[in-house]
Amino acid sequence: xxRKRFNAFEDxxxxxxxxxxxxxxxxxxxxxxxxxxxxxxxxxxxQMLPDRFQPRRLLPTPLRRxxxxxxxxxxxxxxxxxxxxxxxxxxxAELDRLLAMGSSFEEHGQIKPITGTWxxxxxxxxxxxxxxxxxxxxxxxxxxxxxxLTDEPRLRVEVISRPTxxxxxxxxxxxxPPSAVGQACEVASLILAELGIQPDAALNxxxxxxxxxxxxxxxxxxxxxIMPVMQLTxxxxxxxxxxxxxxxxxxxxxxxxxxxxxxxxxxxxLAPAQWERMLRVSIQNQLTSDEVVEAAAAQTxxxxxxxxxxxxxxxxxxxxxxxxRRFANTINALDEFSQTxxxxxxxxxxxxxxxxxxxxxxxxxxxxxITARLSRR
Numbered sequence: 001x002x003r004k005r006f007n008a009f010e011d012x013x014x015x016x017x018x019x020x021x022x023x024x025x026x027x028x029x030x031x032x033x034x035x036x037x038x039x040x041x042x043x044x045x046x047q048m049l050p051d052r053f054q055p056r057r058l059l060p061t062p063l064r065r066x067x068x069x070x071x072x073x074x075x076x077x078x079x080x081x082x083x084x085x086x087x088x089x090x091x092x093a094e095l096d097r098l099l100a101m102g103s104s105f106e107e108h109g110q111i112k113p114i115t116g117t118w119x120x121x122x123x124x125x126x127x128x129x130x131x132x133x134x135x136x137x138x139x140x141x142x143x144x145x146x147x148x149l150t151d152e153p154r155l156r157v158e159v160i161s162r163p164t165x166x167x168x169x170x171x172x173x174x175x176x177p178p179s180a181v182g183q184a185c186e187v188a189s190l191i192l193a194e195l196g197i198q199p200d201a202a203l204n205x206x207x208x209x210x211x212x213x214x215x216x217x218x219x220x221x222x223x224x225x226i227m228p229v230m231q232l233t234x235x236x237x238x239x240x241x242x243x244x245x246x247x248x249x250x251x252x253x254x255x256x257x258x259x260x261x262x263x264x265x266x267x268x269x270l271a272p273a274q275w276e277r278m279l280r281v282s283i284q285n286q287l288t289s290d291e292v293v294e295a296a297a298a299q300t301x302x303x304x305x306x307x308x309x310x311x312x313x314x315x316x317x318x319x320x321x322x323x324x325r326r327f328a329n330t331i332n333a334l335d336e337f338s339q340t341x342x343x344x345x346x347x348x349x350x351x352x353x354x355x356x357x358x359x360x361x362x363x364x365x366x367x368x369x370i371t372a373r374l375s376r377r
Contacts (some may be wrong), residue, residue, distance in 0.1 A: 005244075015061045022294070023327070038159045039158075040113065040158055042154040042155050042157070043154065044152040045152065045155065046073065046153075048074075048129075048157070049129055051130055051168070052199070052201075053189070053209055053210075054134060054168060054172075055168070055172065055182055055186040055210070056185070058098075058134055058135065059077065059081070060091050061252050062084065063084070063279075074143055075143070075145055078138065079141045081095060082095070082142065082145065090257055091256070095142070098135060098138050099142055099143070102140060105136075105143060113135065113156040113158045114132065114157045115130075115132045115158045115160050115262060116128050116158075116159070117161075117163050118159065129163070131163035131164075131169070133157075136150075139307070144326070164193070165189045165192075165193035165296075166193070166229050168189075168228070169190060170229060172186065180243060180254065180264055181243060181255035182255065183240050183261070184242075184243040184244050185210045185244075187240050187241055188209075188210035188211070188212070189210065189213075191213040191216060191218070191222065191226065192209070194222050197212060197216075207251055210244055211243075214241055233369065239261065242265070243261065247266060250275055253279055253283070254279060257283045259283065260289070262288075263287065263288070263292055266289045266296070267279055267282065267292060270296050274296065280298060
């Protein structure tokens with residue numbers, strides 16, 4: 001019978017508790033390939049700190065402030081997490097997955113290492129900042145608390161030379177499918193990393209960091225560098241970024257209940273005053289995107305109009321598609337000579353107004369996507 005073990009480190013030579021510290025930059029926008037493993041160590045969770053601005057949020061929102069400000073340690077936070085799951089079922093699914101991972105550590109040992117780098121802490125000590133492997137970190141903490149273990153677990157970590165957001169996002173996407181809110185934060189974090197915009201620890205709202213991506217001017221080639229990581233088209237990533245328009249409490253609610261992106265898109269098409277109500281109705285009744293549209297229409301039909309309510313904004317995809325259809329129908333209705341003349345005048349106007357170059361980018365992408373779909377017929 002195979003011997004059970006918690007940390008799977010009997011095959012490693014004994015080490016002291018003193019880490020071998022070699023300070024490196026905490027984050028980089030360089031491609032994932034630039035990161036190299038400097039050495040492998042064994043560390044206790046109390047010597048590590050997850051990335052507060054990790055796109056995939058694991059620690060529940062009610063516990064984040066105390067943990068990241070140092071008011072509670074990782075084991076106190078794990079204990080609070082277990083208690084919270086008894087009163088809030090939405091936190092239970094993720095907790096159960098982490099507890100299962102902790103149990104697998106006991107039976108099979110830790111298979112994948114945690115990666116990160118050493119950095120100075122506010123109290124003068126050095127802390128190991130986690131790049132990838134936060135799930136393994138919390139799984140070990142929860143395992144210790146749940147089973148009332150006396151000794152801290154020791155986890156295998158790889159000290160790397162250059163942590164990157166790209167590696168972090170790839171790890172997340174391989175571990176489990178992220179929520180729509182998580183994907184929006186992933187796209188935003190990749191954009192901000194490419195632009196060299198680092199998180200500000202003074203921010204009270206974590207989502208404010210990710211929202212910065214929506215106001216940035218994207219340099220040429222940026223989307224092309226992000227697409228291989230996200231495996232999504234540019235228009236799809238723009239749709240995801242739009243989710244960050246939701247206020248922080250609603251983003252947390254949508255993330256906790258893993259609402260699909262299409263449902264969130266339909267919610268955003270409503271007046272902002274309706275967002276919270278429709279989100280909660282969607283969660284309670286597990287509505288699809290089509291059912292959200294029907295529910296919103298029924299609500300509008302049965303409720304008197306509120307004078308000060310801003311008008312509902314139509315879905316931008318629907319507006320754009322409708323505009324293209326009207327353009328195509330108008331041109332098709334002309335004879336060959338009139339078509340040539342109309343297109344010539346349209347081209348002149350677009351160049352004069354300075355819209356031509358930007359429009360060509362979208363038309364080229366749309367042409368590529370349509371051609372790909374036609375070829376699959």
